[in-house]
Amino acid sequence: xxxxxxxxxxxxxxxxxxxxxxxxxxxxxxxxxxxxxxxxxxxxxxxxxxxxxxxxxxxxxxxxxxxxxxxxxxxxxxxxxxxxxxxxxxxxxxxxxxxxxxxxxxxxxxxxxxxxxxxxxxxxxxxxxxxxxxxxxxxxxxxxxxxxxxxxxxxxxxxxxxxxxxxxxxxxxxxxxxxxxxxxxxxxxxxxxxxxxxxxxxxxxxxxxxxxxxxxxxxxxxxxxxxxxxxxxxxxxxxxxxx
Numbered sequence: 001x002x003x004x005x006x007x008x009x010x011x012x013x014x015x016x017x018x019x020x021x022x023x024x025x026x027x028x029x030x031x032x033x034x035x036x037x038x039x040x041x042x043x044x045x046x047x048x049x050x051x052x053x054x055x056x057x058x059x060x061x062x063x064x065x066x067x068x069x070x071x072x073x074x075x076x077x078x079x080x081x082x083x084x085x086x087x088x089x090x091x092x093x094x095x096x097x098x099x100x101x102x103x104x105x106x107x108x109x110x111x112x113x114x115x116x117x118x119x120x121x122x123x124x125x126x127x128x129x130x131x132x133x134x135x136x137x138x139x140x141x142x143x144x145x146x147x148x149x150x151x152x153x154x155x156x157x158x159x160x161x162x163x164x165x166x167x168x169x170x171x172x173x174x175x176x177x178x179x180x181x182x183x184x185x186x187x188x189x190x191x192x193x194x195x196x197x198x199x200x201x202x203x204x205x206x207x208x209x210x211x212x213x214x215x216x217x218x219x220x221x222x223x224x225x226x227x228x229x230x231x232x233x234x235x236x237x238x239x240x241x242x243x
Contacts, residue, residue, distance in 0.1 A: 005031060007073055008038065019061040020204065021047035027084070037078035044085050052101045052202040054145055055094035058083050060208040095140040101202060105147060106133055109194045109215070116187060118180045120237040123159040125177070130154070132220075143210040145203075147195055152221040153177065156242070163242045165222050173241045174219040174229035180236065181217075191215040 012026040023045040030039050044058050062081055070076040083090055090096070097105075110131050117126040134148035153174075156163045165173045181187055195213040196206075205211045219229035234241075 002031075004073075004075070004077070005029070005038075008069070008077070011069055011072060017065045019064060022058065022061060024058075024061065024065060032080070037080060039082070040079050041082045041084065043087055044083060046086060049086065050098060052097045052199065053085065053090075053095070054140060054203050054205070054211070055083050055085075055090050056140070056211045057203060057205060057208055058085075060211075093140050095138065095145060097138045097199075098202075101199065102133065102137055104198050105195060106131060108198050109149070109191065112194050113187075113190060116181065118177070118184060120180060122237045122239065122242065125163075125180075125237065126157045126160075127153045127177075128155045134218075144212050144214045145205070146214050146216045149215065149217045150220040151217050152224075153219060154221075154223050156223070158242060165225075166241055166243050167223070167225050169241065170222060170225055170227045171229070172234055173237075174222055174227040176234040176237050176241065177222075178217075178219050178229045179234070183235075188215070 009029050012029060017024040025043045027041040027043055032039050042062055046053060059081065066079070113129060113131070115126060115128045117124055130152040132150045132152060134150055137148055139146050139148065156165060192213055192215055195215060199213065200206070205213065219227060221227060
């Protein structure tokens, strides 16, 4: 066993390290097969059993702990990590959102954004929004923790006058509206801020590099008519889209 490995094990194993309410214990530290870096196993104890978590937050904390150790021992090293949560394998995809938090997110975004108003080629389009969580409600996608919704839109108006979407081209209407929402920075920021506000007490990502909350959505109904709002041919409203 190398002298460095002895020192690393001595300063890390057998101790608990606390970061933002999480408790970290290094269960094993070994050289990899090539002897170039360390394979480490770390168990994370949650502040509250059953609460939401995302493993990139743990990875950030582990790096902070190791960075402090490197200063202490006077050298750094490469490593790969295996994370356990309360002694068990983490949730699939490395993220778990409790049912309570899922309900809080849905309730908050419904309360915050009940309607939208968009500037379009035809004038100002306004409508009410019903937010429905997708069957797969959340997913960790690279650096984004996505919350996925299906949107049902109804009670349309153009420049203050009632308007009816042309259901003969309903998919194109939905696709164009989706593009307009995505292009509206204020709306996207408002949606994402709801997630930050609700989740921050359990998954605070503000100090973690390269991890962000994001709302992903599809439009599934307009005026009760089922639609497919995949990327369409139109990026703004066209004259025949409302009658």
